[in-house]
Amino acid sequence: MTRAPLTGESVLDAALTLFAERGYHGTALSEIAAALDVRTPSLYNHMRSKHELLHTLVERTVTGVLEDFHAAVDGRTDPLDRLHHATLVYARRHATHRREAIVVNRDTGSLDEPHRSAMQDLRRAHEHGLREIIVDGVRAGRFAVDSPALASFAIREMCVSIARWFRDDGPVGPDQVAREYTEFALTIVGVGRV
Incomplete structure (x- = not known):
């Protein structure tokens, strides 16, 4: 062979x-x-160091998360629609890119500066984007939540956890998990099932 x-x-x-x-x-x-x-x-014909491997993997992943987020929400104006699609794509990514999610969430802190800060900034951009959707929904009277920051944190952490338990051969597929987690996210902001 x-x-x-x-x-x-x-x-x-x-x-x-x-x-x-x-x-x-x-x-x-x-x-x-x-x-x-x-x-x-x-x-060494394909990399300079183990650190370079980690940096490349983290950068690809956090950039992919931001690209998914913008593809899901850009052009949408209704906060409920935006949160629905933002959560759907984020939850699905954690079911279909489990290795990447585990590495980013556990090992980004192992990056040397300035790479660590740059990757944390990209991760914060996603968090702030999700939070802004929730803020907009509260302002518009669509969401009933006291702390958009805590709500966005809860939604993100809930989705991140998928990477730890989801299995390809499990009883539910990534699309079903993403749909149900999206419903949970809407409940967090006081909307419930749509």
Whole structure:
């Protein structure tokens, strides 16, 4: 059986799997190499360091979250519609990109500066965008919540948790999970089922 060619993407994928399973600090480059059935020096043809692997994975993920968010809400004006779609896409992402979610939520703090702050800023941009939807909904009388900040935190944390328990072979699929979590989010802001 012929081994698949070693590429930058295959190195990132192996690193992602191991970081998700063992954590960034719990994974040695030699383990990434072993997972790819190559010698450790071969990895350096496709990366500069383990830190670079983590930075690339975190940056791709947080950028993807922001892109998903904007694709879901840009052009929509009704706060209820915006929150519905923002939550739907965020919950679904955590069911379909579990490794990435686990790594970002656990290991972003392991990035060196200025990368750590830049990635935290991107994550905050998503949080602020979600919070602003809730603020708009309260102002418009569509949502009944005392603290939009706490509501957005609760919705985000609820969705993030999906990555820890969801399984592809489980009793519900990612679309159903996303729909139900969206209903939970609407309940958090005082709307209930739509």
